[in-house]
Amino acid sequence: MTYGLTNMVFLILISLERTTRAGRLVFPIMLAVFVIFQLPALLELTNAPIWQAFAAWFAALPIT
Numbered sequence: 434m435t436y437g438l439t440n441m442v443f444l445i446l447i448s449l450e451r452t453t454r455a456g457r458l459v460f461p462i463m464l465a466v467f468v469i470f471q472l473p474a475l476l477e478l479t480n481a482p483i484w485q486a487f488a489a490w491f492a493a494l495p496i497t
Contacts, residue, residue, distance in 0.1 A: 436471045440464065 443464040473484050
């Protein structure tokens with residue numbers, strides 16, 4: 434449900450931004466990023482070694 438709502442918001446924003454000239458690629462790119470990161474959870478691939486390595490790398494980033 435949450436993934437669907439997130440994707441729906443991006444699709445709505447994409448449709449609202451169709452008439453503008455600047456920044457048209459922002460929402461489609463973000464939708465693609467969200468879908469790419471949602472796929473492992475949707476396909477239950479979060480126990481895969483490559484995903485675990487990515488999660489450990491991402492958690493180690495000094496973001497906050």
